[in-house]
Amino acid sequence: MEEDKHGLPILPETAGWKRGEQQHVIRSFLTQHYRMCMGTENIKAAVPWGDLIKNQSDFFEGTYWPAEVKVVEPSKIDKAAATALLDFWYDRQKKKLHPTFCFKAWKDTDGDMEPAAKTYQKVIRRSTGSSNKAKQALKHLQSFNDTEDKESTDEEAGISDYSREPPAKSNQKVTHLGSHHTKAHHVSEESLDEREEHRSSDDVVEAAISDHDREPPTTKVCTRRY
Numbered sequence: 126m127e128e129d130k131h132g133l134p135i136l137p138e139t140a141g142w143k144r145g146e147q148q149h150v151i152r153s154f155l156t157q158h159y160r161m162c163m164g165t166e167n168i169k170a171a172v173p174w175g176d177l178i179k180n181q182s183d184f185f186e187g188t189y190w191p192a193e194v195k196v197v198e199p200s201k202i203d204k205a206a207a208t209a210l211l212d213f214w215y216d217r218q219k220k221k222l223h224p225t226f227c228f229k230a231w232k233d234t235d236g237d238m239e240p241a242a243k244t245y246q247k248v249i250r251r252s253t254g255s256s257n258k259a260k261q262a263l264k265h266l267q268s269f270n271d272t273e274d275k276e277s278t279d280e281e282a283g284i285s286d287y288s289r290e291p292p293a294k295s296n297q298k299v300t301h302l303g304s305h306h307t308k309a310h311h312v313s314e315e316s317l318d319e320r321e322e323h324r325s326s327d328d329v330v331e332a333a334i335s336d337h338d339r340e341p342p343t344t345k346v347c348t349r350r351y
Contacts, residue, residue: 131156148200159230164242185228193209194213223252224252
């Protein structure tokens with residue numbers, strides 16, 4: 126199939142095509158997208174149709190598939206459904222509603238769902254531009270990644286909160302030291318007050334002695350009798 130400047134497959138005008146030709150285009154279009162989603166050019170890589178039919182929401186968003194068309198293996202799609210599906214994609218492509226289609230995840234050999242390859246995400250991001258509709262499409266592509274990131278973040282947050290929680294014994298020690306410091310401060314203030322009171326008493330005594338020393342001696346007058 127032909128590709129655009131970003132490397133995404135371009136759908137041809139299929140009006141009037143036979144059913145077999147339509148089926149071939151549908152298979153080629155989806156297979157190329159799926160390989161890009163996997164991040165591989167392996168020609169043996171194929172869409173796991175059995176899993177996709179059972180759980181299509183795990184692989185792509187409903188935005189990229191007409192609601193009236195049932196998801197089936199391309200060789201089993203009838204003429205009417207094939208025409209409706211190709212017209213739906215071609216209309217999006219013509220109106221530049223990029224991406225025309227995209228997978229958000231793929232299934233590995235262990236049966237686990239994997240997020241779209243970074244290279245595929247970059248291609249989709251370049252093709253969407255910066256419009257609101259394009260941003261919404263990119264959110265669909267990244268929804269699978271966001272779910273996994275949230276679970277990892279919640280686990281890390283729980284560990285972080287546990288590590289920041291101070292042990293109870295440390296608090297008791299701090300409280301005890303604070304109480305001891307307060308008591309020592311009060312004792313120090315009381316000792317200072319006692320010294321001040323003692324000093325004031327000594328000053329009064331010294332002042333009294335000093336006044337006594339400065340007092341002139343009393344002169345006694347003796348009267349002699351004749």
